[in-house]
Amino acid sequence: MVSTHRATIQDVAVLSGLSICTVSRALRHLPNVSEREQEQVAGAAAKLGYKALAAASRPEGGRTGSLAIVAPTATSWFFAQAVEAAEEVLGDSGYDTVLISLRNQDSVRRQFFADLGNLAQRVDGLLLLTMDLVPGEVAALEACGLAIASVGMENVPWDNVAIDDEHAAWQATQHLLGLGHWDLAVLSSNEHPVATETPRFRGFKRALDEHHLTVHPDLVVCAGPSIDDGRRAMAELIARGASPTAVFAHCDEAAFGALKALREYGLSVPKNVSVIGMDNHPMSGFLGLSTVAQPVADQGAFAANLLCERLLNTETPHQPSNHLLDTKLIERKTTRHKR
C-alpha cells in the first residue's frame, strides 16, 4: 500500500539510508555525490514517486517558473494566434504560461495594474500583447521588477516585436488612394487600449497628407477587433449619413463586420464601396478581402523567445531591442477603382 501523502525528501533519505542533504544534492545532480549514492537516491526517489516540492525550494528568492501573457482581449483572432504561439515557446523553455485577458474592459485593466505587485510574486515575467500604456503604467511595469517583452508596442523600455504598423496602414491607405478613392473612412480601434492603433492611424494620415488630403472626422469611427464591432461601426457610419467610397479597417475581423453592414444597407462591395483590412485572417481569402498580411504567430513566438533569453541572463545590463517583421499588401476583390 502506497502512502496517501506525497513523499518528502525525508522519506527518500530514510529509504536510501542517506542523509537528507545528500539526497538533495543527488537529485539536482550537484557535484560531490558518489555514483553509488546517486543510484541509491534515484532508486528510492523513483520507488516513492518523489518530486521536489517547488514551493519549498528557496521560498525567498525563488523563481516561480511561470510567465504571464497579458492581452487586451483573448477572443479575437490575432490574440488567439499570438497566445498559442507564445505558449508553445514558453512551454518548451519550461515555463507555465498564465493567461491574463483584460477583456476589453477598463475596470479589468485597472485591476491588473492594482494587482501588479502581487502578480510579481506569482510569475517571473510578462509578455505584453499590444497594450497601449500611459507613462505611469510603463513606470509601474518597470518598477515591479519582472522581466518583460512585448508584441506590437512602440517606444517601450523592453524587448519588443512588431510590424511596422505605420507603414502597413500606409500601404493599405495608399492602395485605396491609388485606386482613385479620396473619401476614405477608417474603422479605428482608438477607444480601445490597443497599442497598434496609434501608428496605424499615423500611417493612414500620412498617406492622405501625401495626396494633400485631410482626415475627415466624420469618417473616423471606433471599432474593436471583432466582427460585431466592425458591423456596428460601419452601420453607425452609414446611419450618420457618411458616404465614403472606401474604408480601411484596422483588422480583418472589423472588415468582415463592415462587409456585413454594407450588405445589410444594400451597398455593394467593391462596386459602391471598397474595403481593405489588416491581418490576412484565414477567412479573408475566401471572402476576397484585400488586406495587409502580417505574421502573427511569428510575432508571439519571437517575443516569447526574447523574454526567455532575458530571463536567462538577468544579471547583465540589457539594451532593449525592437524587431520589425515584414508585412505585405494583398489585393483581392473588395477593392477596386473608383468609378
Next chain:
Amino acid sequence: MVSTHRATIQDVAVLSGLSICTVSRALRHLPNVSEREQEQVAGAAAKLGYKALAAASRPEGGRTGSLAIVAPTATSWFFAQAVEAAEEVLGDSGYDTVLISLRNQDSVRRQFFADLGNLAQRVDGLLLLTMDLVPGEVAALEACGLAIASVGMENVPWDNVAIDDEHAAWQATQHLLGLGHWDLAVLSSNEHPVATETPRFRGFKRALDEHHLTVHPDLVVCAGPSIDDGRRAMAELIARGASPTAVFAHCDEAAFGALKALREYGLSVPKNVSVIGMDNHPMSGFLGLSTVAQPVADQGAFAANLLCERLLNTETPHQPSNHLLDTKLIERKTTRHKR
C-alpha cells in the same frame, strides 16, 4: 531610500514593534488581535509595501492559487471563447489561470500526461476542454489528486458541462434529410482528440438510421477545427470522386473551409451542395451558413464555476454532475431542398 530587497514579515514585525506571529495573524485578519495592533501592523505593512510571500506559506500542503485550462488547441474559435469566459470566472475567484494547449499534436498530448505529476504541484485543479480520453488517461487524471471539471465530455467522473452533442448532430443531419438529401458527407474530427466527435457522429448515424440509410465510409473525412482543415477535407472528398448533395461539418470553421473548397471546384452552394455546420460562429450569419447554435462562453464559464465550487469544499464527497445546455438549429442559406 527604500531597501532594494522585498520586505519580510520580520521587517514588519520590527517596524510595528510586534512579534512576527502577531503580524501574521493581523495580516490575515485572524481572531485574537486587538484593534490597535491591527492598525499598527497594517500601517507598517503599507509603509514597507509588504505582501506575504505565497510560496513560504505552508509550503507543504499549500494551495498554489492556480488552475490550468487544458485544450486540444487554443487557436480555434470555440476554444478561444471558452478559454476567455473561463478565465474571467477563475480570475474573479482569485485564481491565476495557466493555459495549456495540446496544439493538436500527439507528442504534446503525451508530454502533458507524462508531466501530470509535476503539474499537480503547480496548480490546484484542471479545467479540461473537450478532451477525448482513454480509460488509462482518466485514471491518471483522477490519480493526480487535482480537482477537475470539464467542458464537452461524456461519462467522466467529475463535473461536466456540455451540449447534447448527439442531439445537436442529429438536428443538423435531420435537417439535411428533411430537405431530401440522402448522399450525406461528414467532415468529422475523428482523428483529432476532440471528445465531442463521438456523440456527434452517433447523432449523425442515428438520423440516417431513422431514415433507413447507412453511413457511407467514402463520405466520411477527417477535418480539424479550422478553416484550412475544412477546406483540405472537402477538397479531398471531391478529388476522391465523391459527390454528396449535402455535407455536415462538425464545426462552423470546418464548414467555412468546405464552402471555400466547393467554390474552388466550381460547385455552387446550395444549388449543387447543401452545407451545415455547428457553433453559430459570428461569421456564419454573414455567410448565410446554416448551423446548430451552441452557447460556448456559457459552457466555459459554467464549468469554471463548478471547478471553483469543487475547490471550496474539497472535503465533502462529491457526486459528479453533468449539465447539458440547449442548442438550436438555425436554417440559413447554405441548405436547400434537393432538386
Next chain:
DNA sequence: CTGAAAGCGCTTACAG
C-alpha cells in the same frame, strides 16, 4: 490578547 518555540520541505554553507 500575545509571543517564544517548533515546524513546513527544501537548500546552503560549513565542518569533518
Next chain:
DNA sequence: CTGAAAGCGCTTACAG
C-alpha cells in the same frame, strides 16, 4: 565525498 546544523519566510499549536 558526506552529514549535522542553520536558514528561507511564513504558520501553527501551545504556553502565558
